[in-house]
Amino acid sequence: NWCENTDPQKHVFEDLGIASYLLTYWRQYSSTFDKPIKFVDLGCGNGLLTFLLSSEGYTGLGIDMRRRRSWSLFGSSLYLESLIDPHSLVLHDLIISGQYTFLIGNHSDELTPWLPVLARQCFCNVFLLPCCFFDFSGKKFITNNHDNNTTQYEQYLSYIEKIAEILDFNIKKDKLRIPSTKNICFMLHQTNENNSIDSIRTHLLDHFGIDITLEHADPQIPNHQASCSKSKPEFYSTKFSIIKFLFEYIITHNQSLTISEAYNILPNELCEQLKCENGGLKSIILSYRHALYFDPQTKLITLANPQLNSITLKQKKS
Numbered sequence: 001n002w003c004e005n006t007d008p009q010k011h012v013f014e015d016l017g018i019a020s021y022l023l024t025y026w027r028q029y030s031s032t033f034d035k036p037i038k039f040v041d042l043g044c045g046n047g048l049l050t051f052l053l054s055s056e057g058y059t060g061l062g063i064d065m066r067r068r069r070s071w072s073l074f075g076s077s078l079y080l081e082s083l084i085d086p087h088s089l090v091l092h093d094l095i096i097s098g099q100y101t102f103l104i105g106n107h108s109d110e111l112t113p114w115l116p117v118l119a120r121q122c123f124c125n126v127f128l129l130p131c132c133f134f135d136f137s138g139k140k141f142i143t144n145n146h147d148n149n150t151t152q153y154e155q156y157l158s159y160i161e162k163i164a165e166i167l168d169f170n171i172k173k174d175k176l177r178i179p180s181t182k183n184i185c186f187m188l189h190q191t192n193e194n195n196s197i198d199s200i201r202t203h204l205l206d207h208f209g210i211d212i213t214l215e216h217a218d219p220q221i222p223n224h225q226a227s228c229s230k231s232k233p234e235f236y237s238t239k240f241s242i243i244k245f246l247f248e249y250i251i252t253h254n255q256s257l258t259i260s261e262a263y264n265i266l267p268n269e270l271c272e273q274l275k276c277e278n279g280g281l282k283s284i285i286l287s288y289r290h291a292l293y294f295d296p297q298t299k300l301i302t303l304a305n306p307q308l309n310s311i312t313l314k315q316k317k318s
């Protein structure tokens with residue numbers, strides 16, 4: 001019944017491996033957790049991992065900004081289609097009031113560095129399997145450390161480890177038996193001897209330039225530099241900025257755009273950043289379908305109609 005474009009030979013095997021690891025770990029260490037395990041899989045994609053863990057008796061929720069066909073196959077009630085903003089109080093509320101205890105970031109892209117921060121604020125533990133390298137600003141992770149003996153992957157893992165260390169997690173690093181070469185995961189446990197939230201805030205600001213009390217990431221501050229707080233009250237990522245720019249352009253000019261027109265009106269800075277993103281402009285627009293709509297027939301981009309998501313549209317057509 002596989003209805004995704006990804007190769008099931010690789011993907012299913014990979015998620016079975018991750019699920020087996022998590023299940024074994026949770027069973028082995030269940031006595032060390034003071035609350036029952038309930039998980040949220042952030043950036044769950046097609047939702048297979050969420051489905052496997054739920055099928056084994058763990059209550060959980062998969063969240064992704066783009067609904068997948070598989071969700072209805074696995075059981076739609078397991079999933080939530082929503083753009084995750086790690087600063088959103090609605091998200092914090094959902095995690096805390098739902099008594100979720102584990103956040104899962106399985107190849108969670110731009111969300112990866114934010115997961116430990118979110119977990120720290122919502123009293124959760126974390127399973128993190130980093131794949132693509134993103135920093136707090138949603139841009140590609142770049143380091144000034146040009147040590148030839150360490151790969152970019154190793155440096156990214158150290159960056160994530162540093163974040164977890166500053167947030168005072170008990171850190172376990174492990175190697176998974178999965179097909180992917182990006183197979184190092186982190187298990188981050190809340191400790192009892194936590195630093196005060198104020199000292200954690202200061203550390204995050206000094207090391208990464210983010211201020212969790214002002215609820216923003218400042219894209220101008222490289223991740224390894226100390227800096228002072230600046231105000232930019234918005235979750236920043238290249239994809240988000242592109243969509244926001246096009247959205248505002250279409251509203252202001254009351255005009256639909258072709259993909260090449262959209263590309264041509266983007267400011268140079270965003271065009272440059274777009275080159276570093278996975279997928280092109282069209283795939284970014286498709287992944288923000290709650291904001292912009294790409295009509296496959298006319299090939300035009302318009303504002304999305306919030307009442308017509310992909311499911312209702314298909315139902316209406318049929």
Ligand SMILES: C[S@@+](CC[C@H](N)C(=O)[O-])C[C@H]1O[C@@H](n2cnc3c(N)ncnc32)[C@H](O)[C@@H]1O
Pocket residue numbers: 042043044045046063064065066082083084085106107108109110111287
């Ligand atoms: C590389 S895919 C991994 C999907 C899945 N975890 C897996 O391993 O198959 C990253 C996923 O994160 C989702 N994502 C990234 N940023 C997000 C955000 N801010 N809010 C919601 N979903 C997000 C994307 O839509 C995408 O499905």
